[in-house]
Amino acid sequence: MGATWDADPILDVEHLTMRFGGLTAVDDLSFVAGRNEITALIGPNGAGKTTVFNCITGFYKPSEGRLSVRHGRGDAKEGADRLARLTMSGRRHRGRGEDAVFLLERMPENEVTAKARVARTFQNIRLFAGMTVLENLLTAQHNSLMRASGFTVGGILGLPSYYRAQAQAIEFSRQWLERIDLVDRADDAAGELPYGDQRRLEIARAMCTKPVLLCLDEPAAGLNPRESAQLNTLLRSIRDDGASILLIEHDMAVVMGISDHIVVLDYGQKISDGTPEAVREDPAVIAAYLGIADDDNAVAQGATR
Amino acid sequence: MATAKSTRAQQTLPAASPKFDLVGGVREAGIAALIALVLAIPLLSERTVQEAGGLVLVSRWWLAFAAAGIVFAGRLALNLLQQSGRDARDGLSAVIGRNTAWLGDTSRFLAPGMLIFAVILPIFPFSDRYIMDLSVLVLTYVMLGWGLNIVVGLAGLLDLGYVAFYAVGAYAYAIIAVHFDLSFWVCMPIAGAMAALWGIILGFPVLRLRGDYLAIVTLAFGEIIRIVLLNWTDLTNGPNGISGIPRPTFFGLEFKAIGDNTFADFFGLTYSPLQRIVFLYYVILMLALLTCVVTIRLRRLPVGRAWEALREDEIACRSLGINTTNTKLTAFAIGAMFGGIAGSFFATRQGFISPESFTFIESAIILAIVVLGGLGSQVGVAIAAVVLIGGFELFRELELYRMLIFGLAMVLIMVWRPRGLIATRTPSVVLKDRKAIGADLVGEGR
Numbered sequence: 211m212g213a214t215w216d217a218d219p220i221l222d223v224e225h226l227t228m229r230f231g232g233l234t235a236v237d238d239l240s241f242v243a244g245r246n247e248i249t250a251l252i253g254p255n256g257a258g259k260t261t262v263f264n265c266i267t268g269f270y271k272p273s274e275g276r277l278s279v280r281h282g283r284g285d286a287k288e289g290a291d292r293l294a295r296l297t298m299s300g301r302r303h304r305g306r307g308e309d310a311v312f313l314l315e316r317m318p319e320n321e322v323t324a325k326a327r328v329a330r331t332f333q334n335i336r337l338f339a340g341m342t343v344l345e346n347l348l349t350a351q352h353n354s355l356m357r358a359s360g361f362t363v364g365g366i367l368g369l370p371s372y373y374r375a376q377a378q379a380i381e382f383s384r385q386w387l388e389r390i391d392l393v394d395r396a397d398d399a400a401g402e403l404p405y406g407d408q409r410r411l412e413i414a415r416a417m418c419t420k421p422v423l424l425c426l427d428e429p430a431a432g433l434n435p436r437e438s439a440q441l442n443t444l445l446r447s448i449r450d451d452g453a454s455i456l457l458i459e460h461d462m463a464v465v466m467g468i469s470d471h472i473v474v475l476d477y478g479q480k481i482s483d484g485t486p487e488a489v490r491e492d493p494a495v496i497a498a499y500l501g502i503a504d505d506d507n508a509v510a511q512g513a514t515r
Numbered sequence: 516m517a518t519a520k521s522t523r524a525q526q527t528l529p530a531a532s533p534k535f536d537l538v539g540g541v542r543e544a545g546i547a548a549l550i551a552l553v554l555a556i557p558l559l560s561e562r563t564v565q566e567a568g569g570l571v572l573v574s575r576w577w578l579a580f581a582a583a584g585i586v587f588a589g590r591l592a593l594n595l596l597q598q599s600g601r602d603a604r605d606g607l608s609a610v611i612g613r614n615t616a617w618l619g620d621t622s623r624f625l626a627p628g629m630l631i632f633a634v635i636l637p638i639f640p641f642s643d644r645y646i647m648d649l650s651v652l653v654l655t656y657v658m659l660g661w662g663l664n665i666v667v668g669l670a671g672l673l674d675l676g677y678v679a680f681y682a683v684g685a686y687a688y689a690i691i692a693v694h695f696d697l698s699f700w701v702c703m704p705i706a707g708a709m710a711a712l713w714g715i716i717l718g719f720p721v722l723r724l725r726g727d728y729l730a731i732v733t734l735a736f737g738e739i740i741r742i743v744l745l746n747w748t749d750l751t752n753g754p755n756g757i758s759g760i761p762r763p764t765f766f767g768l769e770f771k772a773i774g775d776n777t778f779a780d781f782f783g784l785t786y787s788p789l790q791r792i793v794f795l796y797y798v799i800l801m802l803a804l805l806t807c808v809v810t811i812r813l814r815r816l817p818v819g820r821a822w823e824a825l826r827e828d829e830i831a832c833r834s835l836g837i838n839t840t841n842t843k844l845t846a847f848a849i850g851a852m853f854g855g856i857a858g859s860f861f862a863t864r865q866g867f868i869s870p871e872s873f874t875f876i877e878s879a880i881i882l883a884i885v886v887l888g889g890l891g892s893q894v895g896v897a898i899a900a901v902v903l904i905g906g907f908e909l910f911r912e913l914e915l916y917r918m919l920i921f922g923l924a925m926v927l928i929m930v931w932r933p934r935g936l937i938a939t940r941t942p943s944v945v946l947k948d949r950k951a952i953g954a955d956l957v958g959e960g961r
């Protein structure tokens with residue numbers, strides 16, 4: 211104990227179990243993701259990583275378990291009390307601002323993003339291919355723009371307050387495009403971008419929902435070493451700006467390089483949890499994961515050539 | 516986009532070396548011939564003939580074999596032609612694609628031109644009663660096309676029962692106007708609201724459906740509405756329909772030959788039935804333009820962008836915190852509202868409505884207009900409505916062949932321009948410069 215993530219977790223996964231018929235994809239998994247840290251979730255193919263993500267982001271309803279998000283640091287004791295009361299109450303969230311606590315397993319996917327402010331990307335890129343890069347980023351700011359447009363009524367009437375809000379949203383998007391180096395392609399269709407750019411754009415789009423926790427499902431898959439290094443820089447800068455990151459990754463170089471904390475899954479169960487150094491030394495991880503990972507990497511690289 | 520496509524097609528044309536699988540082709544043709552034979556024996560080989568002694572069976576077994584032979588030859592020819600045929604079609608579509616690409620590029624100038632023409636149409640000398648009546652009809656379909664375009668083109672939800680909202684609007688207007696004696700301008704918004712309500716009511720059960728399932732349920736909904744109208748005699752007068760629906764007035768002035776308060780009297784004109792038709796023409800022109808302007812504005816608002824995002828990828832939408840339930844329901848409601856307003860116009864123009872006017876073929880025609888025009892394109896839909904409804908009238912003399920020509924034209928257009936006349940998408944917002952997005956990237960929804 212005494213790890214930074216236990217002291218101030220943003221996400222607390224407790225006894226998460228997900229069954230598909232007879233298959234238990236995730237089995238009594240508990241871990242925490244620390245505030246303002248990069249937490250990596252690793253494990254061999256089929257270990258259940260994406261399933262964990264789908265549970266966290268509301269796409270699957272977990273069979274069992276509690277998934278809580280706390281927006282503010284607050285007092286640990288008081289936070290635990292509030293969480294207990296929320297769990298008893300049957301409600302989805304409690305409190306506002308820094309005090310807010312959310313139970314993700316009770317929320318549909320859009321509320322996980324809109325209210326609990328947990329955003330995600332997908333293992334297979336899901337951009338709006340026929341819309342421009344800028345439109346992709348504006349769509350991510352839908353809820354705030356919707357309010358600004360008076361739920362469409364004010365927008366139809368052309369109220370100036372809506373145009374101000376839209377200009378702000380465009381400016382916010384432009385800043386993100388600068389960060390991912392895509393300003394020049396703002397008016398091109400997202401589907402026309404090269405693969406690596408699409409990956410970065412999907413991350414920027416998720417960030418445009420202004421999340422406190424960003425969940426990335428294999429963001430480095432299919433990237434070349436240069437793009438992979440760029441990605442590391444981007445993820446670090448996102449963390450340094452105050453967001454927390456939960457990351458699924460196959461590429462050990464990426465994981466060891468940028469993670470503050472690593473959780474290792476195998477067959478839906480946690481086999482190791484700790485700092486990169488501790489995990490690298492863990493015999494259970496070496497046995498279950500590292501040997502396989504090398505093969506996987508060889509296969510993956512063969513496929514991209 | 517079109518040029519890139521055409522160069523690709525031209526490159527593949529000479530490269531395609533015809534390499535026929537003769538044995539496979541013959542075998543396939545043989546199987547087809549066998550099936551034809553089995554079918555033809557009961558269908559063709561015996562015939563009953565009336566003779567003096569009564570009915571006699573005449574055997575014509577050779578006919579069955581002839582049919583099988585034709586099928587064999589035809590299938591073999593088709594097999595052999597398939598490879599080269601595919602290339603030819605690609606080349607053809609490339610040529611057509613190049614020659615119609617201007618449609619997308621010039622649509623910016625096309626739209627104002629069409630608008631000006633529409634506004635001054637009644638003053639042209641050739642605009643007689645027939646032309647004006649036809650124009651009113653065309654504009655009604657333009658408006659319906661634009662309304663359906665919100666649901667199918669923008670939100671990507673395939674709706675085969677759009678005529679239901681047209682019917683709800685028409686009946687709502689007719690019933691309210693006849694029973695409460697309110698003017699068109701009061702009843703029309705009520706009819707629109709009623710239709711929007713029904714749009715939401717239909718929307719709820721189909722929220723989780725996509726593609727074929729959505730199409731079938733909406734189709735059924737259209738039929739249910741029509742059958743209810745047919746059977747709810749107390750309210751709708753059943754198959755006899757509702758007659759004596761009040762005509763619209765020009766700020767209280769009626770279009771009549773004689774009376775206290777007529778349009779012609781007030782303006783000191785001699786009465787002509789054309790005055791009423793021209794008035795109706797401007798009413799529907801205004802309503803259609805309202806539909807268009809609202810749609811264009813909606814597209815640039817968050818709700819419109821969410822519709823298009825929904826068409827592109829529903830799961831990604833939800834991951835961005837968009838409430839897809841509300842997004843779909845607003846698309847259904849707003850699309851239905853315009854359908855309902857068009858319906859109320861239809862009722863007031865006809866003065867009589869019955870369930871017969873709201874059959875599935877109406878839904879099919881409106882959908883054909885949207886698909887032909889290019890999903891999501893306002894100008895494309897307007898052109899398609901003019902071509903389809905106008906063309907339908909043009910071939911009226913040909914009677915029987917009309918449907919055939921209609922079908923053939925649709926097939927040809929869909930082969931050449933599978934994404935409609937104007938297939939490119941214009942971005943709803945730009946940072947620096949506006950570029951059209953090629954149809955191959957834009958999702959169709961399902």
Ligand SMILES: Nc1ncnc2c1ncn2[C@@H]1O[C@H](COP(=O)(O)OP(=O)(O)O)[C@@H](O)[C@H]1O
Nearest residue numbers: 230233235253254255256257258259260261262
């Ligand atoms: N929707 C689903 N239905 C049934 N089985 C599933 C579903 N999603 C995932 N699984 C199963 O759960 C296991 C874990 O899958 P996944 O979470 O995708 O693994 P990972 O992302 O770690 O490679 C696999 O055996 C997979 O087949």
Ligand SMILES: [Mg+2]
Nearest residue numbers: 259260261333
């Ligand atoms: Mg996965």
